[in-house]
Amino acid sequence: MLLLLLFTSLVTPQTLDQVPLSNIGKTATVPVWKVQSTSKTGQDVSKISSLDFDTKGWYNIGSRGTLMSTLLDNNVFTESGLFFSANLQKVDAAQFQVPWFYRAEMTLTPGNGSYFQLLTHGITSRADVHVNGKQIASKDVQAGAYAGQAYDITSAAKQGGNVIVVRVHPTDYNRDFALGFVDWNPYPPDNGTGIWRDIEVKWTREVSLSVPRVTTRLDGSISIHLDVTNLGDRGIQGEVVCSITSPAPFTNVGKMRAEFRINAKLQQSLKLSFKIPEPQIWWPAQWGEQPLYQVSCDAFTGAGLSDTTPRTLFGIRTVTSRLNKYNDTIFYVNGEPFHVLGAGYTSDIFLRFDVEKVKAQLQLVLDMGLNTVRLEGKQEHPLFYAIADEMGIMLLAGWECCDKWEGWSYNDEGSGLKWTSADYSTANQSMRHEAEMMQQHPNILGFLIGSDFWPDDKATSIYVSALRAYNWDTPILSSASQRGYPAQLGNGGMKMEGPYDWVPPSYWGSDKLGGAWGFGSELSAGVGTPVLSSLQKFLSPADLEDLWKKPNKGLYHMSTSASQFYDRGIYNAALWARYGPPTSLADYLLKSQMMDYEATRSQFEAYVLRWNAERPATGMVYWMLNNAWPSLHWNLFDYYLRTGGSYFGAKSGLRSESTVYDYVSGAIYLINRSRVSSGPRTVDVEIMGLEGKVGVKNTIETTTQPNKSKTITPIPGLGRPKETSLLRLVLKEGDKVLSRSVYWISPKQDTLDWDKSTWYYTPTSSYADFTALNAMKKADVNITAKKVGAGKVTVSLENKSSIPAVFVGLDIVDGSVGAVFWSENYVSLWPGEKMEVDVKLQFPVEVEGLKVRVSGRNVDEKVVVVGRTF
Numbered sequence: 001m002l003l004l005l006l007f008t009s010l011v012t013p014q015t016l017d018q019v020p021l022s023n024i025g026k027t028a029t030v031p032v033w034k035v036q037s038t039s040k041t042g043q044d045v046s047k048i049s050s051l052d053f054d055t056k057g058w059y060n061i062g063s064r065g066t067l068m069s070t071l072l073d074n075n076v077f078t079e080s081g082l083f084f085s086a087n088l089q090k091v092d093a094a095q096f097q098v099p100w101f102y103r104a105e106m107t108l109t110p111g112n113g114s115y116f117q118l119l120t121h122g123i124t125s126r127a128d129v130h131v132n133g134k135q136i137a138s139k140d141v142q143a144g145a146y147a148g149q150a151y152d153i154t155s156a157a158k159q160g161g162n163v164i165v166v167r168v169h170p171t172d173y174n175r176d177f178a179l180g181f182v183d184w185n186p187y188p189p190d191n192g193t194g195i196w197r198d199i200e201v202k203w204t205r206e207v208s209l210s211v212p213r214v215t216t217r218l219d220g221s222i223s224i225h226l227d228v229t230n231l232g233d234r235g236i237q238g239e240v241v242c243s244i245t246s247p248a249p250f251t252n253v254g255k256m257r258a259e260f261r262i263n264a265k266l267q268q269s270l271k272l273s274f275k276i277p278e279p280q281i282w283w284p285a286q287w288g289e290q291p292l293y294q295v296s297c298d299a300f301t302g303a304g305l306s307d308t309t310p311r312t313l314f315g316i317r318t319v320t321s322r323l324n325k326y327n328d329t330i331f332y333v334n335g336e337p338f339h340v341l342g343a344g345y346t347s348d349i350f351l352r353f354d355v356e357k358v359k360a361q362l363q364l365v366l367d368m369g370l371n372t373v374r375l376e377g378k379q380e381h382p383l384f385y386a387i388a389d390e391m392g393i394m395l396l397a398g399w400e401c402c403d404k405w406e407g408w409s410y411n412d413e414g415s416g417l418k419w420t421s422a423d424y425s426t427a428n429q430s431m432r433h434e435a436e437m438m439q440q441h442p443n444i445l446g447f448l449i450g451s452d453f454w455p456d457d458k459a460t461s462i463y464v465s466a467l468r469a470y471n472w473d474t475p476i477l478s479s480a481s482q483r484g485y486p487a488q489l490g491n492g493g494m495k496m497e498g499p500y501d502w503v504p505p506s507y508w509g510s511d512k513l514g515g516a517w518g519f520g521s522e523l524s525a526g527v528g529t530p531v532l533s534s535l536q537k538f539l540s541p542a543d544l545e546d547l548w549k550k551p552n553k554g555l556y557h558m559s560t561s562a563s564q565f566y567d568r569g570i571y572n573a574a575l576w577a578r579y580g581p582p583t584s585l586a587d588y589l590l591k592s593q594m595m596d597y598e599a600t601r602s603q604f605e606a607y608v609l610r611w612n613a614e615r616p617a618t619g620m621v622y623w624m625l626n627n628a629w630p631s632l633h634w635n636l637f638d639y640y641l642r643t644g645g646s647y648f649g650a651k652s653g654l655r656s657e658s659t660v661y662d663y664v665s666g667a668i669y670l671i672n673r674s675r676v677s678s679g680p681r682t683v684d685v686e687i688m689g690l691e692g693k694v695g696v697k698n699t700i701e702t703t704t705q706p707n708k709s710k711t712i713t714p715i716p717g718l719g720r721p722k723e724t725s726l727l728r729l730v731l732k733e734g735d736k737v738l739s740r741s742v743y744w745i746s747p748k749q750d751t752l753d754w755d756k757s758t759w760y761y762t763p764t765s766s767y768a769d770f771t772a773l774n775a776m777k778k779a780d781v782n783i784t785a786k787k788v789g790a791g792k793v794t795v796s797l798e799n800k801s802s803i804p805a806v807f808v809g810l811d812i813v814d815g816s817v818g819a820v821f822w823s824e825n826y827v828s829l830w831p832g833e834k835m836e837v838d839v840k841l842q843f844p845v846e847v848e849g850l851k852v853r854v855s856g857r858n859v860d861e862k863v864v865v866v867g868r869t870f
Contacts (some may be wrong), residue, residue: 025209025298027119027202030164031241033195034058034103035070038167041101048103049133049163052412055103066194067096068122069169069350078601083630085540086556088186088415096190102166106201110157113205113303114256115231118164121148121433122197122352123164125176128167131156139169144177144426145196146379148433152231153201168193174416179351179377183404184562185628186556188349192736197381198353205306206232207262207299212242213471214295214314219332220279222316224272224295225471226309230262230564237261242272245311247280247291254679261301282315282442284333284371285392286656287675290315292389292442299354313389315442320605321475321493324566328518329477329493331445332392336675337707339611340445340619341654342372343605343636344522353381357641360819361841362391364637367821368647369654369673374621376400376451376480385441396621397438398448398480410484411453419459427459431466434644439470448473448521449489450479452496456657456736462488480521494521500623500634501526501564501572502595504750504768509664511615512754513762516606519619524600526571526623526761527648528635529592532585532734533815537640548588548630549839551576557632564760568632571595577767578746580774590857594770594807596645597652597826600636604653605660609669611709622650641819648825657704658739659683659729661715668712669770672704679703681738684730685715689723690776692803692831721747724772726828728806742828744806746770768778776858781829785852785866791844793866795837795852799829808856810837817850818842 036058047053059074060500068091069076082088108116117134118129126139133158142149171191173180179192202208210227224242244253280291292313299307317358320332331338332625343365348354355593358380365373373393377400390393399405404423407416419427431449438444449455460478465619467476478489481496497513502525508516514523535544538557546553551572559565575582575595582588610617623634630639635645636650653660660669668683681704687696702712715727727743746768753765779801786795799805806828812820818844829835841847848867853863 004605005390006682018557023203024305025202027199027200027310029063029200030104030106031063032104033061033065035062035067035093036101038099038101039095043099045128045130045165045167046133046864047129050103050164051105051161058103058385063198064195064353066188066191066192066196066351067100068188069352070194072350077605078448080537083538085538085543087554088189093189093190096193097170099167099169100193102195104164106162106164107160108157108162108201110154110159113156115152115200115206115208117208118151118153119148119200119202120151121197121199121437122146123166123168124192125171126169126177130165130167131142132158140422143422144189144430145179145192146430146434147426148175148197150214151428162427164199164201168195175404177404177423177430179347180345180400180403181349182400183559183565183627184346184558184624184634185349185631192351201771204231205301205303206230206236207238207301207306209240209297209299209307209309211436211440212295212297212309212312213436215471215473216314216316216318218279218316218318220276220282220316222274222276223257224274224297226270226272226297227267228260228262228270228299229267230264233264235261235263236301238299238306240270240272240297240299242295242297244274244276245294247293250294253293253520266312266508276316277769279316281334282317283392283675284338284394285366286369286673287333287336287369290392292391313386314440315389317442319445319474319686321477323491323493324616324618326518326615327491327493328615328618330616331475337606338371339673339707340372340394340396340621341607342370342394342521342620343622343625344374344376345378345380345625346628347380352858353384355383358384359387360641361637362387362393363821363842364641364643364647364819365393365625368636370650370657372396372445372621372660373473373625374381374398374610376522377405380646382437385438387444389441389790392446393443393474395443396445396448397434398449398477399454401451404508406451406453408456409588413452424458424462428462428466432470435467435470439472444474446475446477448480448492450492452479452481453483454479454485454492457486457488460488464488474498491517494519496521496523499521499525499761502574502599503762504764505598506663506750507752507762508603508606509662516610516617516620517613520621522606522621522623524603524634526565526633527596527599527636528627528631528633529589529596529644530630530632530638530640531642531644531811532589533811534630534640534642544585548585549584555632557630567778570761571633574767578770579710580771583633590807590855593645593809593826594857597649597807601653602645602651602663604650606662608653608671608673608816609660609709610663624748634705640815642815643820645823645826648822651824652741655739657681657731658714658741659731660741661727661729661743662745665714667714668700669709670702670704670712670731671709674743675706678705679733682732683712684728684732686728686830687715687721688726688728688804688830690726690772690804690806695721695725721745723747724770726806728828728830737778744770744773773806773857776806777803778860779803779829779856779858781805781808781854781856781859783852783854783862783864785864787847787867788838791841791847793839793850793852795839796834797827797829797837798834798852799831802831803858804831805829805859806857808854811853812839812841813851813853817845834842
């Protein structure tokens with residue numbers, strides 16, 4: 001059966017005058033593809049390009065999909081089966097070592113002044129492109145996962161049915177400019193080969209317009225930049241008219257006009273300027289609103305409308321950076337020093353793009369208090385940037401490390417093949433395409449043209465020229481490390497000194513390696529243990545046994561088998577020593593969540609409290625935000641969007657206003673991450689032993705200023721306690737509680753062996769001791785849960801005991817509700833203390849009857865049902 005792809009915008013006009021003007025300039029996505037291996041079809045493109053070719057037996061996908069995602073869509077594999085235990089390594093990768101065909105049919109109406117362009121945006125990593133059997137591009141031209149191209153296919157187009165055939169060639173991460181995963185997880189069997197971003201067909205007359213690019217100033221002065229291309233065989237003149245619409249209520253702000261005169265087959269750049277009265281400024285989420293203006297442009301010639309651009313959203317803002325006297329980068333948003341507190345993002349292992357999941361991931365980013373996401377070689381789909389615009393999340397984009405992207409002679413760590421002259425051309429096209437896609441988005445913090453290593457001088461010049469050609473108006477950074485830099489850009493001002501595996505909380509307060517100073521481009525204690533309900537989705541009973549019974553065993557759901565991070569040995573050594581050997585899987589997971597909470601909170605708090613230090617901690621990217629597939633480390637929430645200790649530790653450390661305990665100095669710091677909040681504050685300090693005895697109790701009066709951190713005072717009477725104790729800090733504005741934090745403090749301090757540091761961690765020669773927690777008496781915590789709105793629940797907790805209830809965790813038992821947003825979690829309650837926790841579900845499902853589970857370090861597990869009293 002023939003697959004007919006009818007673009008409704010590409011109507012069949014009898015004469016040019018009968019074409020509705022609304023259809024000129026329409027860009028339509030190829031909505032469906034047929035996919036099959038050349039091992040089954042042969043290589044005869046002309047045969048496959050025939051309209052009567054029978055595609056029976058071919059796989060069907062939508063507008064995009066790598067080979068592996070295609071096989072998943074067609075039930076050759078299931079995700080649950082593929083991700084379970086070590087099943088992924090059983091997939092036969094040999095089937096992806098030959099080219100595969102993608103085939104689609106469409107209806108076009110050439111003639112009468114119509115021109116058609118085929119727009120590619122992401123094919124991994126090389127492809128031959130044919131229209132009706134005519135080769136439009138070879139794999140040497142359509143090369144690079146990001147090297148989007150615009151091909152004039154007018155001469156190949158036929159009246160009625162047309163056939164697009166794309167032959168994708170096997171991807172090699174060391175040879176091709178692809179989307180690799182370094183050591184983050186096992187490689188996908190197909191190495192991501194296929195059409196991973198949409199391919200589009202654009203219909204215009206002779207003149208074609210690029211997507212508008214917008215530069216802005218805070219006084220409302222804006223410039224619209226456009227490339228005007230003459231597709232025809234004769235010179236042509238005309239006019240471009242651009243209209244600007246305000247944010248809601250979407251009123252017309254004004255119009256701009258510019259004339260053009262272009263010779264045949266050439267391109268001209270236009271700049272149209274305008275000043276928006278009383279501009280509405282776009283801010284990152286924690287600092288203000290995200291108003292988005294719209295611009296659309298039309299090109300007119302003597303024949304009438306020739307092209308029109310889709311409405312492009314933009315925000316009025318400025319982003320700059322500078323190096324301080326220590327050569328550390330400081331970013332500024334709208335002139336304000338911007339403390340970058342972010343995490344590293346990864347795409348799905350098969351490059352699938354689930355809009356609802358992306359929205360949930362970015363909402364979790366905001367819920368934690370993060371303000372930035374780093375994309376290391378994981379530039380996503382245009383919709384990703386649009387969602388981040390609306391949410392107010394800054395994006396630090398850039399190329400990836402360790403493979404072809406950094407195939408430099410001076411890279412003694414990566415495995416990528418050295419660049420050839422053709423590679424520089426691919427890099428140029430890649431940079432230009434991504435720059436055009438990102439430029440107008442107000443959330444772009446900058447672009448890292450290198451990651452672990454800086455590009456050579458030739459590549460640097462190509463990258464910078466490409467970005468400037470597309471009116472890039474945010475920082476261009478040479479690399480994310482201090483290994484070196486190109487003369488054209490200078491020092492990138494970021495450090496990449498680790499760690500990537502477990503270190504104690506006191507590590508971050510040092511002035512060494514990854515300690516809280518300067519800008520750490522990727523670093524963490526390597527934690528991120530999924531909760532049991534997630535683990536049971538991808539680990540077998542034997543795998544679960546190994547987690548707590550074989551602490552040094554290599555684990556398939558860690559990094560690659562050749563990686564330093566293939567086991568949890570360093571992490572487990574600390575857990576066994578600090579919290580005691582686990583007695584069961586449940587005990588191991590509870591101790592893991594405490595370890596993860598402690599590790600992430602201390603890291604974020606250390607960077608926050610040193611924001612205004614002599615050598616400030618100017619920024620930090622936590623390694624990592626999420627996982628490409630179910631993983632046992634390097635995440636702040638797991639693959640299934642369930643949140644655990646790492647998430648809530650980060651959330652505790654990233655409140656807008658808080659008080660923080662410094663593990664090194666023993667002092668209390670007052671943190672203010674807001675842009676406007678100020679005034680008097682009080683801090684209640686209390687230290688309690690595990691049996692409920694209060695050792696220290698004090699109230700401190702102080703004041704706070706926006707975007708500042710400051711030390712208040714050492715905690716009176718704390719020193720080094722003789723027994724494991726709990727420290728509670730409560731920050732108030734009047735009677736309003738702004739933050740509440742509880743720390744567990746050991747009589748024995750973690751001691752770091754700095755001289756034995758490696759690139760991935762610093763060994764601990766002597767560990768803190770929290771084993772007293774194992775002997776605590778049980779606390780009786782009463783819990784009730786009630787519905788307070790659509791998809792919303794309030795959970796009430798009360799500790800009815802005379803001892804503290806330590807590390808009390810809450811969970812929604814039903815795993816089908818999507819992401820769950822808790823106002824706080826893993827809390828420790830003082831004797832007699834009451835607390836309310838608000839819960840919001842990703843989807844507004846009926847919450848009556850949902851089960852909420854509570855458990856803790858010294859709290860037995862119990863389950864309550866929302867809306868029911870026992």
